Amino acid sequence: MREITEHDLGDIARGAAILGTGGGGDPYIGRLLASSAVRTHGSVPLVPLSEVPDDAVVLPVAMMGAPTVMVEKLPSAEQVGLAARTLAGYLGKELTHIACAEAGGVNSLIPVVAAAQLGLPLVDADGMGRAFPELQMVLPTLYGIRATPMSIADEKGNRGVLDTVDNRWAERLARSATIDMGCSAMISNYAMSGGQARESLVPGTLSLCAELGALVRAARAAHEDPVAKVVSRLGGRRLFSGKVVDVARRTVTGFARGEARLSGMDGDTGAELVLRFQNEHLVAERDGVVEASVPDLICTLERESGEAVTTEGLRYGQRVTVIAAPADPRWHTPEGIALAGPRYFGYDIDPIGVAG
Amino acid sequence: MREITEHDLGDIARGAAILGTGGGGDPYIGRLLASSAVRTHGSVPLVPLSEVPDDAVVLPVAMMGAPTVMVEKLPSAEQVGLAARTLAGYLGKELTHIACAEAGGVNSLIPVVAAAQLGLPLVDADGMGRAFPELQMVLPTLYGIRATPMSIADEKGNRGVLDTVDNRWAERLARSATIDMGCSAMISNYAMSGGQARESLVPGTLSLCAELGALVRAARAAHEDPVAKVVSRLGGRRLFSGKVVDVARRTVTGFARGEARLSGMDGDTGAELVLRFQNEHLVAERDGVVEASVPDLICTLERESGEAVTTEGLRYGQRVTVIAAPADPRWHTPEGIALAGPRYFGYDIDPIGVAG
Incomplete structure (x- = not known):
C-alpha cells in the first residue's frame, strides 16, 4: 500500500480498532472523518518509515480525551488542521510528514484527515503499536523525545500551545484543557525529525491495520x-x-x-x-x-x-x-x-x- | 515621575494595594519582587499614556490566581519574563512597552519587574483603574480588544499560549491552567498597539499609586x-x-x-x-x-x-x-x-x- 484511498479506509479502521485494545476511538467515526477528507482532498501518499528522510519534520496528530464523549461530540475536520498548523506555527517549522501517535479506530484515521487536508504524506508507523491512555505513553518517550511543545484544539476553534518542563506537566495541563473543551480535543505533539521517527516509531502500523481489517472481512465472507x-x-x-x-x-x-x-x-x-x-x-x-x-x-x-x-x-x-x-x-x-x-x-x- | 527607581517602589506598592480593592496581590510581595529587579537591571522609564506612539507594541503582564496562594507560592522573576517572551514569540512581534493590566499590590509591580528585565519602558496606565477577578474584566474589552492570544507561565518553567474564540473560553481555559499550576500563574495578554492603549487604558495609574502611597506615609508621619x-x-x-x-x-x-x-x-x-x-x-x-x-x-x-x-x-x-x-x-x-x-x-x- 503506497497510498491510502477511500477504498482502504474500512479495513484500516477495522484493524486499527483491534490494535486500539478498547481505546483509540470508534472506527465508525474514524472512517467517516477520513472518508470525507479523502473525498475532498484526494488519496494520501503512505511512506514506509524506512524511507522518511533524516531532515523530515514529522508531526503526529491525535484525539485526546474520553472515547465515550467522542462518540457524541464529533471532531470537526477544521480542528485537525488547526492543531497541526498551531504547533507548526509555534515551532516555526515547515511540516513534511504526518504520523500516527497511536493505533485506534479514530487515532489511526485522524492523521489521514490531517495529511489529506494539509497535502502531506503520511508515515506508515505509529508511536505505540497499540493505544494507551496518557500522553507520555509513547515509544518516543523512551528515546528522550518530549511530549511538548504540543498544540491542542477543539471543534469550536479554541486552540492553545503547551510547553512544559516535563511530560507529567504536559499530561496534567493538557488533560485539564481537554476536560474544559468537553472531554475530547485534537492534539499535535512529539514533533520529530525523520531520523528520530525511524528510531522511535513502530514501523508498518497502518499496513498492519489494513491487513488485519482485510483478514477479518475475508474470514467472515468465507465463513471462517x-x-x-x-x-x-x-x-x-x-x-x-x-x-x-x-x-x-x-x-x-x-x-x-x-x-x-x-x-x-x-x-x-x-x-x-x-x-x-x-x-x-x-x-x-x-x-x-x-x-x-x-x-x-x-x-x-x-x-x-x-x-x-x-x-x-x-x-x-x-x-x-x-x-x-x-x-x-x-x-x-x-x-x-x-x-x-x-x-x-x-x-x-x-x-x-x-x-x- | 519619569522613571521608577527603587526609592519609589514602597509608595507605589502601598497606593496600588489601595486601588486593588482587596485584590491585586500583597504589596509586600510586589515590592520585594520589583526591588530585586530594579536593583539588578536599573530603574524603569515611565511613559505617560499620551506619549505612547501609535505603532507601539504594548504588552500587559500580570499574576492570575488566588491571592491567598500568592502569599506562600512566590512568583519567580524568570516567570515574568517567560510569560512576556512566550506571547511575543507567538505573536511574532517585537515588544516596545510593558503595561499594567490592573492596579494592585502585586499586579502594579509585576510589570515593573517585566520592564526592568526586558529593558523596556513602562506605560503609566492600567487596564481597569482598580483590580477585578476575571480576565475579561478590563476596559480594553469594551473596545473590542480580545483576551487572547495570551500566554501563561508558572514558576517551574511551564508555559503555554491560549488562542480562543471568545473571552469566556479564555477565562475558562486559563483558570484551569492556573489551578493546575498551583492557583497562581503569570500571564501576558491584551497585546495592543499604542493607539489602542491610549484609547482603552486608564491613564496615570502608576503615578496615582505613588501619590496615594506618599499621602498615606506623609499623613502618618504628621499624625494626621x-x-x-x-x-x-x-x-x-x-x-x-x-x-x-x-x-x-x-x-x-x-x-x-x-x-x-x-x-x-x-x-x-x-x-x-x-x-x-x-x-x-x-x-x-x-x-x-x-x-x-x-x-x-x-x-x-x-x-x-x-x-x-x-x-x-x-x-x-x-x-x-x-x-x-x-x-x-x-x-x-x-x-x-x-x-x-x-x-x-x-x-x-x-x-x-x-x-x-
Missing part, C-alpha cells in the same frame, strides 16, 4: 473464524469467550474508566473474566487471577464477526472473545514497563505477558 | 488621618469603621472567595458591615443593606495606618475603615456594568455608586 485469524496474525492467544454481564463505566478526570464482567461460554462456561480499563483495557482477570496485563494488548472482539468492541461500546449481552497479543518489545524493557506497566496504573503486579 | 487623605484624593466616601469579627474564606475554582463581618466602632457602634469578595471586594452591606458595590471601588484600610488590607490579609480583631471610591466612568456604562457589575457576580441589584 475471524478471531482465529487475528490471533494468528498478531502471534497472540485467545483468553476467554463469554457474554458481557455487567459494565461499570465512569467518565472521570477526562478518561473512560471502569470494568466489564464476562460470564464464560464455550470452553469457558462457568468461569468469569473481569476487564479493567482506562480508555484502553489494562488487565484481564479470570476468576480473580490476572491472565494478561499492559503493556501487552488485550482486545475484545465480537465473537462472531471479529469486529473490535471499544470500551465505550461494551454493553450487556454482547458475546465477545477476549484475546491478548504481544506489545512492541520495547514496551517490555524496564523503562517501557515503568511508563505503561501495571504498576503505573495502580495494579501491584509484574506484567503478565502473552505467554501467560 | 491617612484614611481621610485617601478618601479625599479619590473623591470617595467613608463607609464604615469597625473590628473584623468573622472571616470566611475559601480558595475555590482558583479564587479567594468569602466574606468578612465587621462590628462597628466610632460612629458605627452597634452596626454591622458585611464585605463579600471574590479576590476583590464586590459588595458592602451595612445591616443587610448594600451600601456600595462593583464596579465602584470598595477598599479596606487599617484604621490607624491607612495601609490597605487585602482580602487574604483580613483577620479577626483588625480595626479597619472601609471606604468606597468611584470607578473609571467607563465602568458605569451599560457595557461596563454588564462586564463587572453586581449581577455578573450573582447579586441581583443595580450598582450602588459612591453617591449612595
Whole structure:
C-alpha cells in the first residue's frame, strides 16, 4: 500500500480498532472523518518509515480525551488542521510528514484527515503499536523525545500551545484543557525529525491495520473464524469467550474508566473474566487471577464477526472473545514497563505477558 | 515621575494595594519582587499614556490566581519574563512597552519587574483603574480588544499560549491552567498597539499609586488621618469603621472567595458591615443593606495606618475603615456594568455608586 484511498479506509479502521485494545476511538467515526477528507482532498501518499528522510519534520496528530464523549461530540475536520498548523506555527517549522501517535479506530484515521487536508504524506508507523491512555505513553518517550511543545484544539476553534518542563506537566495541563473543551480535543505533539521517527516509531502500523481489517472481512465472507485469524496474525492467544454481564463505566478526570464482567461460554462456561480499563483495557482477570496485563494488548472482539468492541461500546449481552497479543518489545524493557506497566496504573503486579 | 527607581517602589506598592480593592496581590510581595529587579537591571522609564506612539507594541503582564496562594507560592522573576517572551514569540512581534493590566499590590509591580528585565519602558496606565477577578474584566474589552492570544507561565518553567474564540473560553481555559499550576500563574495578554492603549487604558495609574502611597506615609508621619487623605484624593466616601469579627474564606475554582463581618466602632457602634469578595471586594452591606458595590471601588484600610488590607490579609480583631471610591466612568456604562457589575457576580441589584 503506497497510498491510502477511500477504498482502504474500512479495513484500516477495522484493524486499527483491534490494535486500539478498547481505546483509540470508534472506527465508525474514524472512517467517516477520513472518508470525507479523502473525498475532498484526494488519496494520501503512505511512506514506509524506512524511507522518511533524516531532515523530515514529522508531526503526529491525535484525539485526546474520553472515547465515550467522542462518540457524541464529533471532531470537526477544521480542528485537525488547526492543531497541526498551531504547533507548526509555534515551532516555526515547515511540516513534511504526518504520523500516527497511536493505533485506534479514530487515532489511526485522524492523521489521514490531517495529511489529506494539509497535502502531506503520511508515515506508515505509529508511536505505540497499540493505544494507551496518557500522553507520555509513547515509544518516543523512551528515546528522550518530549511530549511538548504540543498544540491542542477543539471543534469550536479554541486552540492553545503547551510547553512544559516535563511530560507529567504536559499530561496534567493538557488533560485539564481537554476536560474544559468537553472531554475530547485534537492534539499535535512529539514533533520529530525523520531520523528520530525511524528510531522511535513502530514501523508498518497502518499496513498492519489494513491487513488485519482485510483478514477479518475475508474470514467472515468465507465463513471462517475471524478471531482465529487475528490471533494468528498478531502471534497472540485467545483468553476467554463469554457474554458481557455487567459494565461499570465512569467518565472521570477526562478518561473512560471502569470494568466489564464476562460470564464464560464455550470452553469457558462457568468461569468469569473481569476487564479493567482506562480508555484502553489494562488487565484481564479470570476468576480473580490476572491472565494478561499492559503493556501487552488485550482486545475484545465480537465473537462472531471479529469486529473490535471499544470500551465505550461494551454493553450487556454482547458475546465477545477476549484475546491478548504481544506489545512492541520495547514496551517490555524496564523503562517501557515503568511508563505503561501495571504498576503505573495502580495494579501491584509484574506484567503478565502473552505467554501467560 | 519619569522613571521608577527603587526609592519609589514602597509608595507605589502601598497606593496600588489601595486601588486593588482587596485584590491585586500583597504589596509586600510586589515590592520585594520589583526591588530585586530594579536593583539588578536599573530603574524603569515611565511613559505617560499620551506619549505612547501609535505603532507601539504594548504588552500587559500580570499574576492570575488566588491571592491567598500568592502569599506562600512566590512568583519567580524568570516567570515574568517567560510569560512576556512566550506571547511575543507567538505573536511574532517585537515588544516596545510593558503595561499594567490592573492596579494592585502585586499586579502594579509585576510589570515593573517585566520592564526592568526586558529593558523596556513602562506605560503609566492600567487596564481597569482598580483590580477585578476575571480576565475579561478590563476596559480594553469594551473596545473590542480580545483576551487572547495570551500566554501563561508558572514558576517551574511551564508555559503555554491560549488562542480562543471568545473571552469566556479564555477565562475558562486559563483558570484551569492556573489551578493546575498551583492557583497562581503569570500571564501576558491584551497585546495592543499604542493607539489602542491610549484609547482603552486608564491613564496615570502608576503615578496615582505613588501619590496615594506618599499621602498615606506623609499623613502618618504628621499624625494626621491617612484614611481621610485617601478618601479625599479619590473623591470617595467613608463607609464604615469597625473590628473584623468573622472571616470566611475559601480558595475555590482558583479564587479567594468569602466574606468578612465587621462590628462597628466610632460612629458605627452597634452596626454591622458585611464585605463579600471574590479576590476583590464586590459588595458592602451595612445591616443587610448594600451600601456600595462593583464596579465602584470598595477598599479596606487599617484604621490607624491607612495601609490597605487585602482580602487574604483580613483577620479577626483588625480595626479597619472601609471606604468606597468611584470607578473609571467607563465602568458605569451599560457595557461596563454588564462586564463587572453586581449581577455578573450573582447579586441581583443595580450598582450602588459612591453617591449612595
